[in-house]
Amino acid sequence: MKKNKIGVIIIAAGYSSRMDGFKPLLKFGNQTAVERVVATYQQAGVDQIILVLGHRADEISPYVKNKPLDLVINEKFAEGMYTSIVKGITQLDESINAFFIHPVDIPLVKPETVKYLIDASDKTCKGVIYPCFFGERGHPPLIHKKYQNLILENKMDGGLKRLLAVYEEDAFNLPLIDEAILMDMDTRSDYETLLAYNAMRAPNLCECYATWDKFKLPENIRSHCAKVKQTAMGLATQLTEKGLKLDLSALRAAALLHDLAKTEKNHAHKGGELLREMGYPTVGDIIADHMDIVMEPDQAVTESEILYLADKFVKNDQLMDLETRKIQMLEFYKDNPIASEKIAKRYLNAELILQKIKRMIE
Structure with a gap:
């Protein structure tokens, strides 16, 4: 006050x-x-x-x-x-x-x-x-x-x-x-x-990097976010070439900042709240969806879906296909049935998003 x-x-x-x-x-x-x-x-x-x-x-x-x-x-x-x-x-x-x-x-x-x-x-x-x-x-x-x-x-x-x-x-x-x-x-x-x-309805590149510094993001998270950004923008470019209208600046910022609150519980929602407090509600909404998402199979691909999928494609700072990542995650959490159920659902949603994108660009 x-x-x-x-x-x-x-x-x-x-x-x-x-x-x-x-x-x-x-x-x-x-x-x-x-x-x-x-x-x-x-x-x-x-x-x-x-x-x-x-x-x-x-x-x-x-x-x-x-x-x-x-x-x-x-x-x-x-x-x-x-x-x-x-x-x-x-x-x-x-x-x-x-x-x-x-x-x-x-x-x-x-x-x-x-x-x-x-x-x-x-x-x-x-x-x-x-x-x-x-x-x-x-x-x-x-x-x-x-x-x-x-x-x-x-x-x-x-x-x-x-x-x-x-x-x-x-x-x-x-x-x-x-x-x-x-x-x-x-x-x-x-x-x-x-x-x-x-x-723009999003922080620009320099402002995203300043955000990393302010929140003291570790190098491994920065590298992951940078790779997710590259992956997301690659998908978005293919979609815009097919006529889909996307807020590229908001997607780029959300990808770079999606793990801003990685060390906290419910980090996706916490990260979304941080961006909304900074004056970027659109970016905050995209970030809030990057762990769990409500699928809209009959609607056009959204920025939230692109970030969700790109994040699932990237382990640390390396690309990996969805099936391999899913198998690794399920193996890691094999003794935790609740976590395993969430993982299965998340990768099912990722596969559905990938199918939506393929239908548009192929």
């Missing part, structure tokens, strides 16, 4: 001079960038949202009309972003204990990331918490209120980054599984990259 009151200062005051388009109003699905960032902090449950506008403020303000936020105009926006930060800080409620600084051109940070940062602020005694992805700091930093006056009175060149660097001993780097903290949109190419990222 959040102990401190948290605010955010969203900066959307600049010219967008390097972008072919006005950054705050670039679209991500049905939302503009500014709406997306505001919604992120609403979903994360922050206590005060301050939106600082400047250039073309009259065009942005209708998009946030009736939103639960404080709208402020920075008349000095042409002098640089630091003036917008200062303007936003002057609007913070006295009850706010810490605040985020979030430029609108980093629009796809996840609500879960904001929540993790808030949680870290409750647990650490550090004054500045930086979100990090593979060791690189991104946005938004979470800054304790003790820095408010320092920021307001700062006369150094170099902006907020240089000021906070003076207090590096009071900083904490929080590793996160969210590459969007590093993804800004200075150029049209950046925007197109963000659009592709936004279209």
Whole structure:
């Protein structure tokens, strides 16, 4: 439970001079960038949202009309972003204990990331918490209120980054599984990259590998997951070539992360829960099915069925045919009739899935 009151200062005051388009109003699905960032902090449950506008403020303000936020105009926006930060800080409620600084051109940070940062602020005694992805700091930093006056009175060149660097001993780097903290949109190419990222309902490859690191997955499990991913994507490629529509990014992530909770009881369901908590319900559902699955013999092959089958094909990090694996498993559990019954059912389902796939691709 959040102990401190948290605010955010969203900066959307600049010219967008390097972008072919006005950054705050670039679209991500049905939302503009500014709406997306505001919604992120609403979903994360922050206590005060301050939106600082400047250039073309009259065009942005209708998009946030009736939103639960404080709208402020920075008349000095042409002098640089630091003036917008200062303007936003002057609007913070006295009850706010810490605040985020979030430029609108980093629009796809996840609500879960904001929540993790808030949680870290409750647990650490550090004054500045930086979100990090593979060791690189991104946005938004979470800054304790003790820095408010320092920021307001700062006369150094170099902006907020240089000021906070003076207090590096009071900083904490929080590793996160969210590459969007590093993804800004200075150029049209950046925007197109963000659009592709936004279209995914799954962590990308780098985020999957960061997840391995966060959960300290042993090398043998990583190798197994990598081979299952290769096998699953090979099956999926053959199926898509025959016209089947599949969520390949979700399947890839589920294959790489299916044994995330391998050491825990009911690891498939636990792994699914972990991915749902991270904001990926589709991936979580696929993972939850990889040990036991409800077959739909008359329906098209699903991502869950592909992962289920690929996992049965791979022992450790080596491919093996289903019959051989089934015989080995039954031999190992021959003195456990309950386990043997489950194994027989699992491999029957795997064979049924394989038959479904063969009917499609042959």
